[in-house]
Amino acid sequence: MTVVLATGGNRGIGHAIVRSLCSRIPDATVVVGCRSREIAAESVEELRAQGLRVDGLALTITDDASIREAVSTVEGKYGRLDVLVNNAGAVPVPKSQELEELRSNWAEGLDCLLTSPMLVTKAFIPLLRKSEWGRVIMVSTARGSLTRNRALDMPPSQHWMYDCSKAALNLAMIEFRNSEVREIPQEKDRITFWAASPGHCRTGFNGFRGTKDPLEGAEVVSRLLASRRAEIPSGTFWECEYGNFQQIPW
Numbered sequence: 001m002t003v004v005l006a007t008g009g010n011r012g013i014g015h016a017i018v019r020s021l022c023s024r025i026p027d028a029t030v031v032v033g034c035r036s037r038e039i040a041a042e043s044v045e046e047l048r049a050q051g052l053r054v055d056g057l058a059l060t061i062t063d064d065a066s067i068r069e070a071v072s073t074v075e076g077k078y079g080r081l082d083v084l085v086n087n088a089g090a091v092p093v094p095k096s097q098e099l100e101e102l103r104s105n106w107a108e109g110l111d112c113l114l115t116s117p118m119l120v121t122k123a124f125i126p127l128l129r130k131s132e133w134g135r136v137i138m139v140s141t142a143r144g145s146l147t148r149n150r151a152l153d154m155p156p157s158q159h160w161m162y163d164c165s166k167a168a169l170n171l172a173m174i175e176f177r178n179s180e181v182r183e184i185p186q187e188k189d190r191i192t193f194w195a196a197s198p199g200h201c202r203t204g205f206n207g208f209r210g211t212k213d214p215l216e217g218a219e220v221v222s223r224l225l226a227s228r229r230a231e232i233p234s235g236t237f238w239e240c241e242y243g244n245f246q247q248i249p250w
């Protein structure tokens with residue numbers, strides 16, 4: 001059995017990732033991380049009714065006590081974690097352009113989009129280490145690509161904080177990968193880290209104005225997790241656009 005935890009699995013891309021992984025990884029039990037036990041129970045009931053092998057977990061990524069409790073629950077139930085998909089995220093919208101408002105908006109946004117997935121990952125490392133092959137996917141965005149931004153390849157950004165958070169999340173992913181390389185002598189014992197961009201998906205995140213169905217957005221995560229060990233190098237950044245599964249430049 002492959003134990004997969006997807007944070008923010010109750011709706012949007014996270015929900016699509018849960019459904020996609022249940023069908024694409026035949027031996028998977030996908031744990032649906034949600035902000036509360038009640039939301040997790042509702043999600044699990046809905047997904048089990050579709051015949052999917054899922055479990056629920058209360059996990060508010062911005063709350064350290066919740067992270068600790070989630071680690072202890074997964075440890076008690078499964079004894080390890082095989083895959084962590086850091087998907088949960090929210091973009092607070094500033095109420096004005098006043099400096100104080102922007103400062104607090106950036107602090108709140110970076111806490112959710114950067115610090116929290118980093119801390120969730122750090123907290124789950126001991127359980128990922130107990131897996132035969134621990135894997136972590138940071139759900140990022142191509143908007144975090146410095147190269148594409150510098151080339152004016154992206155539409156103008158409404159929230160610089162968002163783009164900056166994901167560029168920094170990509171770097172945090174590389175820092176995790178580098179720690180593995182430096183501290184774990186054998187490749188076979190190392191946890192693999194990837195960043196993945198789902199593309200512009202129709203979710204509550206963007207007022208359902210995205211161009212892709214969330215299930216199409218989930219495809220990049222499925223492709224990474226369907227790969228054989230060492231086939232896709234740790235510390236790389238991927239997308240699946242127009243049927244092409246490809247690396248995104250930093």
Ligand SMILES: NC(=O)c1ccc[n+]([C@@H]2O[C@H](COP(=O)([O-])OP(=O)(O)OC[C@H]3O[C@@H](n4cnc5c(N)ncnc54)[C@H](OP(=O)(O)O)[C@@H]3O)[C@@H](O)[C@H]2O)c1
Nearest residue numbers: 008012013060061062087088089141199200201203204205
């Ligand atoms: N949509 C896009 O076009 C797009 C493009 C590139 C990348 N992404 C990334 O994809 C990920 C998912 O976005 P989405 O479009 O699916 O957004 P969404 O529909 O708004 O869903 C966000 C999910 O994250 C959860 N969440 C937010 N803050 C949380 C917290 N503090 N603790 C636990 N869960 C929390 C939400 O839970 P609640 O239901 O309780 O609020 C919800 O399940 C994000 O990381 C986003 O940056 C999205």
